[in-house]
Structures are given as structure tokens and as C-alpha cells.
Amino acid sequence: MNKLANLQPLFEGKATRTHGYGIIAGPCSAESAEQLLETAVALAAMGVGVFRAGVWKPRSRPGCFEGAGSEALQWLKEVKRRTGMAVTVEVGTPEHLRQAVEAGVDGVWIGARTVTNPFDMAAIADALSQLSGQCKDNLSVMVKNPVVPDLDLWAGAVERCYDAGIRRLGLIHRGFGYCAPGTYRNPPVWRVPIELKRLYPSLPLYCDPSHIGGNSRLVQPLAHQAIAMGFDGIMVEVHPQPASALSDASQQLTPDQFEQLLGTISPRLNNDQSAQQQLNDLRTEIDRLDAQLLEILAKRMTVARQIGKYKQQLGLPVVQPERYRQLIASLSSIGEAAGIDASFLQNLYRQIHEESVRQQSKQ
Ligand code: PEP
Numbered sequence: 001m002n003k004l005a006n007l008q009p010l011f012e013g014k015a016t017r018t019h020g021y022g023i024i025a026g027p028c029s030a031e032s033a034e035q036l037l038e039t040a041v042a043l044a045a046m047g048v049g050v051f052r053a054g055v056w057k058p059r060s061r062p063g064c065f066e067g068a069g070s071e072a073l074q075w076l077k078e079v080k081r082r083t084g085m086a087v088t089v090e091v092g093t094p095e096h097l098r099q100a101v102e103a104g105v106d107g108v109w110i111g112a113r114t115v116t117n118p119f120d121m122a123a124i125a126d127a128l129s130q131l132s133g134q135c136k137d138n139l140s141v142m143v144k145n146p147v148v149p150d151l152d153l154w155a156g157a158v159e160r161c162y163d164a165g166i167r168r169l170g171l172i173h174r175g176f177g178y179c180a181p182g183t184y185r186n187p188p189v190w191r192v193p194i195e196l197k198r199l200y201p202s203l204p205l206y207c208d209p210s211h212i213g214g215n216s217r218l219v220q221p222l223a224h225q226a227i228a229m230g231f232d233g234i235m236v237e238v239h240p241q242p243a244s245a246l247s248d249a250s251q252q253l254t255p256d257q258f259e260q261l262l263g264t265i266s267p268r269l270n271n272d273q274s275a276q277q278q279l280n281d282l283r284t285e286i287d288r289l290d291a292q293l294l295e296i297l298a299k300r301m302t303v304a305r306q307i308g309k310y311k312q313q314l315g316l317p318v319v320q321p322e323r324y325r326q327l328i329a330s331l332s333s334i335g336e337a338a339g340i341d342a343s344f345l346q347n348l349y350r351q352i353h354e355e356s357v358r359q360q361s362k363q
């Protein structure tokens with residue numbers, strides 16, 4: 001698989017400049033020139049370097065606000081001129097891309113619904129490949145996950161953009177829309193973005209807690225969790241009056257709420273040498289302990305096989321429920337004293353016991 005070599009920083013590093021992790025913020029939709037400027041000025045004052053706003057909105061049901069359209073690109077130009085922020089919009093068709101690039105946007109994102117359809121993705125990738133060399137070098141392209149948790153669809157969309165010559169590439173995890181109703185609007189299914197990051201470690205992975213949560217109360221904990229897990233950044237919806245927003249009213253934060261959120265996530269410091277050294281030492285210690293654990297486990301299996309021979313000699317069955325019950329009970333009390341979670345220990349010993357039984361049965 002193409003390993004996406006030679007990636008360049010998204011937005012020339014503007015997203016990560018102030019906090020170490022990337023920050024992109026702005027309203028779900030561009031509604032008016034005033035709404036955009038008011039939001040952007042507040043965000044720029046917090047040091048946010050990249051502004052988002054949807055101009056063409058892919059709404060699932062007809063009759064919803066479908067965006068202000070091309071006119072809003074001029075409002076974004078003004079945001080860029082007045083605040084110096086990089087600006088980014090969603091594109092869903094080659095024509096959107098053409099207009100956005102012509103208006104001088106710094107980046108585009110490709111939404112979940114578009115990424116779900118390989119025909120749409122191929123058409124956008126084709127339009128990307130036709131941009132001039134300089135446009136391609138400067139344009140940041142972020143690919144949201146598809147609506148369904150299909151890793152290949154997501155990876156394929158990114159690879160299409162890369163093959164079109166785009167090097168400022170990133171991922172946005174916005175949750176998956178297929179699940180039964182529950183806490184989240186779009187459940188995160190974290191293993192999917194984590195697996196994609198394993199395949200493409202150098203590809204920046206952002207979390208969009210607004211679309212995952214669907215509710216402003218969930219945005220902070222989700223953003224916090226994502227950064228703690230190692231995501232490279234967040235994209236958050238911010239609106240001056242969320243309650244009267246024309247789209248996604250329930251999940252947008254006010255600029256003040258967003259500033260509070262940033263205050264709860266510690267900046268990423270990359271230059272703390274002594275913490276780095278301690279981390280390395282502890283990892284060496286963990287590797288040493290793991291080697292000891294495995295050695296002890298191997299010895300335990302050898303003893304278990306010997307026990308199996310005596311059981312055979314004595315005509316005893318391999319599985320001895322009473323002995324197993326005692327083992328779990330005594331381990332649980334040792335574990336409790338050592339501060340190890342009881343259900344974790346039980347699961348662990350269920351696996352070890354199962355393997356002992358398997359080995360004894362095959363003698
Ligand atoms: C958005 O970012 O406003 C949007 C429509 O997102 P998604 O494609 O994740 O639904």
C-alpha cells in the first residue's frame with residue numbers, strides 16, 4: 001500500500017501554531033458576512049489560526065438550510081483579509097472545488113456523505129489533479145470519514161487525493177452514522193480512526209467532536225478524550241448564537257464556551273527533555289517486566305502440562321471446577337490487596353486457564 005510519503009503540514013502549520021495540537025474552528029454554516037466576522041474575530045483573539053464554515057451544506061433531508069452558496073465565499077475572503085486566519089470550506093463536487101480555489105481558500109474538506117461514494121470521490125480527485133502546480137502545493141485537503149465505518153472507503157478517498165498530487169492532507173473523524181440511537185449523534189467507533197492512523201502514521205488525524213456528539217455538552221469531553229488518545233487536532237463548530245444557528249444548532253459552542261474548552265486541554269509541549277527521558281526509562285522498564293511476565297507464563301504452562309500427566313495417571317478429568325473456583329477466589333483476594341481490578345483478573349485467568357486446559361487435553 002502507498003504509504004503517503006512526503007506529506008506537508010496542513011495549512012502551513014497555522015493550525016498547530018499556538019497549542020501544539022491542531023485547532024480548526026468556526027460555524028457549521030456561513031449565514032451572513034456579519035456572523036462570520038464576529039465569530040472569526042473572537043477566534044483569532046484566542047490564537048485560532050484556521051477558520052471553518054460550510055458554504056454548501058449537505059443536509060440529509062430536503063427543506064433544511066442548504067448553505068448560502070457561492071456568495072459566502074466572498075465573506076470568507078473578508079475573514080481572511082481582516083483576521084489573517086486560513087479559511088476552509090466543504091466541497092462536494094468539482095464545481096465547488098473550482099469556485100473555492102478561485103476565491104482563494106487555504107483548504108477544503110470533503111464531507112462524510114461525499115467520501116461514502118467512490119464516484120463522487122473520483123470526480124473530486126480528478127478536479128484536484130487538474131489544479132495548477134502551485135495551487136496543489138498550497139491547498140490543504142481534509143478527508144472526513146465516510147458515513148459507514150468502512151476503513152477502505154476512508155483510506156481510498158485519501159489515496160485518491162494523494163495520487164492527484166495533494167500533499168497537505170489530513171483526516172477528520174466525525175463519527176459514523178449507521179448506529180442505533182444512543183448518546184452520540186454519530187458514534188465514534190474509535191478503532192476505525194486508530195487503525196487508519198496505524199496504517200498512515202504521518203497523516204494528521206483530527207477529531208470533530210461537534211458532529212460526533214451532536215450536542216454542545218458532549219463537545220468538551222470528546223475533544224479532551226481525542227487529544228488524550230493522541231489525535232493531532234480538533235475541528236469544532238463555533239457560532240455567536242448557537243440557538244439561532246441555521247444548521248446544527250444543538251451542537252455548536254459560543255466563542256466563550258470554546259475558549260473554556262481550550263483551557264481544559266493542556267497544550268502539547270514537545271521540548272520537555274526530562275519528561276521525555278523519564279518516559280523512555282519507564283518504557284524500558286515495561287519491556288523488561290513484559291519479558292519476565294512471559295517467562296513466568298511459559299514456566300506456568302510447563303507446570304500445567306506436568307499436572308496434566310498426573311491427572312491422566314490418576315484417571316482424573318482435565319477440568320476440575322472446584323479447584324478452578326478456589327484459584328479464582330484466592331487470586332481475586334490477592335489482586336484486590338494489590339489494587340488490581342477484579343473483573344480484569346478474572347478475564348485474564350479465564351484465558352490462562354483455558355490455555356492450560358487446551359494443553360492438558362492434547363497430551
Ligand atoms: C460539517 O462539517 O458541517 C458537515 C456537514 O460535516 P459531516 O460531513 O461530518 O456531516
Ligand code: MN
Nearest residue numbers: 028237247248
Ligand atoms: Mn455541522
